[in-house]
Amino acid sequence: MRLCLLGDSIAAGVGSTRREDTLGPLLAARLRAAGHAVDLSVHAVPGARSADLRAQVRAAVASGVDIAVVVIGANDLTRFIPAHVGAQQLHDAVAELRLAGAEVVVSTAPDLSVVAHVPPALRDVVSAVSRDYAQVQQQAVIRAGGVVAHVERVVTPRFAADPSLFAADRFHPSAAGYREIVEALAPAVEAVATRHHA
Template sequence: MPLRLGLFGDSLAVGVGAARAEDTPGPSLVAALARAGVEAVHRVHAVSGARSAALPGQVAAAGDWPQVAVVVVGANDLTHLVPVARAAGDLGTAVAALRAVGAEVVLVPVPDLSAVAHVPPALRDLVRAAVTTLRAAQVAAAAPLGARVVDTSAVSARSAADAALFSADRFHPSSAGYRALVDVVAPVVLDAARAVLDAA
């Protein structure tokens, strides 16, 4: 039976901005797993524009289907000034629910919004500090529950230096941007997938 991969969170998990469906995270991660010898299928439970408060509902709707869950969230919490403790608490609730049905969880923390072109240079340090604070809270909420955390620092650095990693809206990743993201997410997803297969 193929491994069941679920994607939760916001537009980054959906793949908004990619030029082709196959460039979005779901199909890209399935392809990466296939190259490693792991057959997988995926479902996208994420919704563009979602904040962390939407995660528990997404997880409840998925039931016990996902064996590996990739959670990508945080950007909309920042842009809507959601209190850090509330956002992290909602994330922790969702991760706990996924773990309760036996899913391995991979957290992709909030992206570095200071790299977005719309952010004025004078505000970039402030935005970067807000990102750092939310990321730390996300990790503190999810890691003790057994979530694996993806280090996206290399992608953040590349995004700040290469406009081609953004789509035409200059906010969401382009197909190239998603490839850069999947390059760092896929090894962690593979590790989670092997944990599932080893336990079967």
């Protein structure tokens, strides 16, 4: 089973000191534990926005992909990309992966209000904007035939309560943070893996 990680620095594993504590290897380990033979490739690029997915999708399709896990949205938010623009780019990426025969699981934009750099006075606004962006993304993913993993709902309160889930830069996840994300992401990935296997 060819598992491909696409998207931004979270999908690429920035913040963890060990590669095996990042999303790709952790998800691959979960799938192997469930009895799947897994070949992992990571096409994600730190700093990527939804506009950058097209090149990543092309690379994934060229090398072969059965399950694509896409993590995208944080950089669109920090660069003020309008939700409908980013969501359309995400839709097109998911549609192209589906056309290539891949199952697609998407983790939408995180709630950036939990990041330490956000001033307390702006947290509510940032949270609302993050949620709205994720909502528009979600509709686009479903329309394109992908599956949405509601990672942010599960991990946002945990990241807000536990600074150790952040790396030293206080922006990216630590190894412990990546494990929390995988716990929230894995059920959707395992479900499509079972479906694909069948």
